Amino acid sequence: xxxxxxxxxxxxxxxxxxxxxxxxxxxxxxxxxxxxxxxxxxxxxxxxxxxxxxxxxxxxxxxxxxxxxxxxxxxxxxxxxxxxxxxxxxxxxxxxxxxxxxxxxxxxxxxxxxxxxxxxxxxxxxxxxxxxxxxxxxxxxxxxxxxxxxxxxxxxxxxxxxxxxxxxxxxxxxxxxxxxxxxxxxxxxxxxxxxxxxxxxxxxxxxxxxxxxxxxxxxxxxxxxxxxxxxxxxxxxxxxxxxxxxxxxxxxxxxxxxxxxxxxxxxxxxxxxxxxxxxxxxxxxxxxxxxxxxxxxx
Amino acid sequence: xxxxxxxxxxxxxxxxxxxxxxxxxxxxxxxxxxxxxxxxxxxxxxxxxxxxxxxxxxxxxxxxxxxxxxxxxxxxxxxxxxxxxxxxxxxxxxxxxxxxxxxxxxxxxxxxxxxxxxxxxxxxxxxxxxxxxxxxxxxxxxxxxxxxxxxxxxxxxxxxxxxxxxxxxxxxxxxxxxxxxxxxxxxxxxxxxxxxxxxxxxxxxxxxxxxxxxxxxxxxxxxxxxxxxxxxxxxxxxxxxxxxxxxxx
Numbered sequence: 001x002x003x004x005x006x007x008x009x010x011x012x013x014x015x016x017x018x019x020x021x022x023x024x025x026x027x028x029x030x031x032x033x034x035x036x037x038x039x040x041x042x043x044x045x046x047x048x049x050x051x052x053x054x055x056x057x058x059x060x061x062x063x064x065x066x067x068x069x070x071x072x073x074x075x076x077x078x079x080x081x082x083x084x085x086x087x088x089x090x091x092x093x094x095x096x097x098x099x100x101x102x103x104x105x106x107x108x109x110x111x112x113x114x115x116x117x118x119x120x121x122x123x124x125x126x127x128x129x130x131x132x133x134x135x136x137x138x139x140x141x142x143x144x145x146x147x148x149x150x151x152x153x154x155x156x157x158x159x160x161x162x163x164x165x166x167x168x169x170x171x172x173x174x175x176x177x178x179x180x181x182x183x184x185x186x187x188x189x190x191x192x193x194x195x196x197x198x199x200x201x202x203x204x205x206x207x208x209x210x211x212x213x214x215x216x217x218x219x220x221x222x223x224x225x226x227x228x229x230x231x232x233x234x235x236x237x238x239x240x241x242x243x244x245x246x247x248x249x250x251x252x253x254x255x256x257x258x259x260x261x262x263x264x265x266x267x268x269x270x271x272x273x274x275x276x277x278x279x280x281x282x283x284x285x286x287x288x289x290x291x292x293x294x295x296x297x298x
Numbered sequence: 299x300x301x302x303x304x305x306x307x308x309x310x311x312x313x314x315x316x317x318x319x320x321x322x323x324x325x326x327x328x329x330x331x332x333x334x335x336x337x338x339x340x341x342x343x344x345x346x347x348x349x350x351x352x353x354x355x356x357x358x359x360x361x362x363x364x365x366x367x368x369x370x371x372x373x374x375x376x377x378x379x380x381x382x383x384x385x386x387x388x389x390x391x392x393x394x395x396x397x398x399x400x401x402x403x404x405x406x407x408x409x410x411x412x413x414x415x416x417x418x419x420x421x422x423x424x425x426x427x428x429x430x431x432x433x434x435x436x437x438x439x440x441x442x443x444x445x446x447x448x449x450x451x452x453x454x455x456x457x458x459x460x461x462x463x464x465x466x467x468x469x470x471x472x473x474x475x476x477x478x479x480x481x482x483x484x485x486x487x488x489x490x491x492x493x494x495x496x497x498x499x500x501x502x503x504x505x506x507x508x509x510x511x512x513x514x515x516x517x518x519x520x521x522x523x524x525x526x527x528x529x530x531x532x533x534x535x536x537x538x539x540x541x542x543x544x545x546x547x
Contacts, residue, residue, distance in 0.1 A: 069365065087364075089362065090374075091361050091372070
């Protein structure tokens with residue numbers, strides 16, 4: 001999306017319609033709403049990181065110029081209404097099934113750019129099977145995973161990603177790992193799978209981290225456009241409402257507790273490793289396995 | 299949801315195509331209900347020739363990318379406004395009504411003058427077919443109604459049978475009587491409805507079904523209670539309940 005410069009307002013038509021009448025010719029517009037976002041009030045709580053990540057995804061879609069061929073899959077959770085926030089085609093999947101729906105859309109319309117946007121209750125709990133199998137099948141889709149260590153929409157219950165000793169609605173004495181086990185580290189888990197091209201964990205607690213997150217999300221989309229393979233970006237996020245904190249305190253808690261447990265970083269990147277696709281990387285990894293090296297005759 | 303109950307492997311293959319077409323036309327899931335026998339059976343199959351799909355209904359609702367030429371499409375099932383959801387439900391039931399009108403499907407055998415109609419689907423219908431022929435040979439005016447669609451249920455066919463003088467229906471099933479209530483609803487008091495079923499993988503022999511037909515023909519109940527379809531009242535009378543061991547299998 002072209003950024004209008006000070007004094008010379010060259011807004012696209014759709015934005016002129018929307019805000020053109022409200023700005024004077026000498027005003028500077030630093031940032032307009034991405035085209036792919038609709039002009040609606042979202043249902044996200046004040047301070048919620050969904051708003052930031054929705055915006056980042058939208059900016060990436062705009063900048064890559066792919067709105068017309070993008071199909072988004074909304075999860076069940078706080079971002080279920082996302083299909084109202086985006087101007088691209090959207091599908092609301094059953095709880096946890098976004099990767100399965102994305103698989104269907106992508107396979108029928110490989111020219112489309114298909115992304116799933118899911119929270120931890122959706123992706124890492126009820127949808128674990130779909131998540132792991134879409135990843136290991138190497139579906140050429142992009143998954144944005146919001147991990148806030150809790151079930152947000154239903155009121156802050158313990159999720160598979162809740163930290164040890166974390167107090168939630170359903171673990172009032174803290175998550176007891178001797179009874180309910182340990183959190184799932186999705187980025188690490190998926191990085192072991194051959195079908196996966198790219199996994200990175202990011203967060204959005206600061207300007208720098210937000211820009212890093214955007215770079216990762218854009219790469220995850222670019223990978224799909226280039227046919228590299230399955231890409232997932234895990235965003236370590238907050239839930240001020242259900243954590244019972246102010247947004248600032250929530251970010252502080254995230255820095256102190258979430259990031260040591262869920263370290264940021266790139267967990268797999270076949271392009272950075274010198275491969276064109278996840279398939280090439282998988283072949284190299286299995287170089288000592290004769291049957292895996294057999295060429296498939298078309 | 300349209301449910302198709304094939305009775306042969308060939309029909310099972312053929313129905314897949316019809317089920318896809320109906321799913322496509324009405325935007326509804328469809329189901330092929332193959333029972334354990336049909337599902338595991340080996341029979342020759344001829345697959346239909348490939349056909350031109352260009353005449354399939356247009357899909358302006360599809361989420362295949364807006365190409366920036368139209369408003370974005372949304373496929374969802376979440377309607378938070380009661381009015382919106384009510385309208386959606388009305389629209390859905392209008393579609394269901396069309397399916398009920400247009401897509402009832404059944405096979406009738408020896409039903410023109412049938413007084414006793416055996417209703418059976420899937421593998422049970424193959425046993426019932428032999429039993430009905432045997433009943434005819436014994437002079438009983440029996441016929442077979444084989445529902446091919448279990449939903450929509452072939453109520454129009456049952457209407458016609460009732461008008462043509464059917465006085466008793468016998469639902470023969472390989473379960474505890476799942477279809478009995480459908481038959482009773484369709485018959486709506488115009489004839490008696492009885493049930494003969496075996497379950498757990500026990501297959502009745504044609505002779506056993508014939509015995510049940512004869513019981514109905516004699517005006518006696520096959521089930522222990524006349525309240526067919528009520529819970530706990532669908533066990534066949536002991537004389538119709540020989541175990542496979544008693545049969546010497």
